[in-house]
Amino acid sequence: MPSAVRRLSREEALTTLAGRDSPHAAGYLSMYSSWYGGIVTDPWLMMVPVDDHIVHRGDGVFEAIKCSGGSVYALDRHLARLRTSAELVHMPMPCAPGEMAGIVIETIRAAKTEDALIRLYVSRGPGGFTANPYECVGSQLYVVVTALKHPAPETYERGVTLKTSAVPVKEGCFANVKSCNYLHNVLMKKEAVDAGVDFTVSLDGNGRLAEGSTENFFVLSRENELLAPRFERTLRGVTLTRLMELARPLVGAGALKRIAHEDLGPEDAYGAREAYVSSTTMDILPVVRYDGRAIGDGRPGPMFKTLLELVRRDVESGAGVRTPIR
Numbered sequence: 001m002p003s004a005v006r007r008l009s010r011e012e013a014l015t016t017l018a019g020r021d022s023p024h025a026a027g028y029l030s031m032y033s034s035w036y037g038g039i040v041t042d043p044w045l046m047m048v049p050v051d052d053h054i055v056h057r058g059d060g061v062f063e064a065i066k067c068s069g070g071s072v073y074a075l076d077r078h079l080a081r082l083r084t085s086a087e088l089v090h091m092p093m094p095c096a097p098g099e100m101a102g103i104v105i106e107t108i109r110a111a112k113t114e115d116a117l118i119r120l121y122v123s124r125g126p127g128g129f130t131a132n133p134y135e136c137v138g139s140q141l142y143v144v145v146t147a148l149k150h151p152a153p154e155t156y157e158r159g160v161t162l163k164t165s166a167v168p169v170k171e172g173c174f175a176n177v178k179s180c181n182y183l184h185n186v187l188m189k190k191e192a193v194d195a196g197v198d199f200t201v202s203l204d205g206n207g208r209l210a211e212g213s214t215e216n217f218f219v220l221s222r223e224n225e226l227l228a229p230r231f232e233r234t235l236r237g238v239t240l241t242r243l244m245e246l247a248r249p250l251v252g253a254g255a256l257k258r259i260a261h262e263d264l265g266p267e268d269a270y271g272a273r274e275a276y277v278s279s280t281t282m283d284i285l286p287v288v289r290y291d292g293r294a295i296g297d298g299r300p301g302p303m304f305k306t307l308l309e310l311v312r313r314d315v316e317s318g319a320g321v322r323t324p325i326r
Contacts, residue, residue: 027147029111054123058181061085070114159288165200188213219272
């Protein structure tokens with residue numbers, strides 16, 4: 001006979017949670033929950049109701065935002081993309097943009113750090129376990145602040161490897177929704193780890209390049225064109241979008257021929273002068289091998305260093321894209 005399963009009182013359950021050894025949560029600094037109605041700083045309290053649709057259906061949207069040197073980078077742009085994602089899945093926002101920005105700032109302050117990664121989740125809300133969105137009591141906001149982890153410095157010096165993914169690309173409007181249903185993305189990352197490469201990049205049904213599990217992919221062509229897959233089938237990356245703005249003067253100076261979104265296939269990447277992946281946490285990384293083929297001479301190129309400097313300078317002091325937390 002199996003041993004009896006304990007039935008815990010509320011006090012016993014809370015005591016168990018408070019005493020649980022969770023080294024993985026050492027970098028969990030603070031969390032705002034509209035369900036709680038405030039901010040907590042104990043990792044064991046950073047929870048979401050199990051009947052929230054974000055848990056059992058992936059029915060939510062999110063953003064990952066960087067705070068560096070006491071300022072949040074591109075906060076307005078991230079909040080705008082969050083609203084777009086919510087609108088595409090007909091999910092009401094739980095509060096106005098200004099209020100949401102204030103909650104983000106206060107949650108960072110509660111974390112007592114000037115460098116952090118902030119994740120915003122808007123969920124359909126608790127209320128039941130079926131697929132019916134109308135059973136939910138109302139959309140909720142969860143803001144989680146964690147320690148900011150950068151790629152190792154040598155990653156920028158030696159570059160990263162990439163392979164084409166076998167995981168089907170997200171189609172239609174789902175390519176433009178930053179949804180909490182990230183099964184595609186999880187499988188792409190698993191694929192990369194299993195294959196011994198750093199990243200994978202997906203292809204659409206016509207064999208055109210799309211995006212990585214959490215990264216945008218783009219190239220520098222042999223003709224010195226900075227080219228990225230069209231946003232119709234990839235998420236509109238905040239870092240990539242900002243980079244393309246920052247790089248415009250390079251066209252006027254003759255360092256770049258043009259900057260554009262185009263239909264690109266793997267062959268365009270194989271024959272590129274340089275290739276890159278970009279995201280909020282890592283800024284830009286140089287791709288030096290794709291599907292086992294060397295990109296350029298197999299080392300990070302000079303344009304990568306120029307682009308990385310543009311983004312890092314913008315993160316540190318860019319006008320109009322930094323929101324101080326103090």
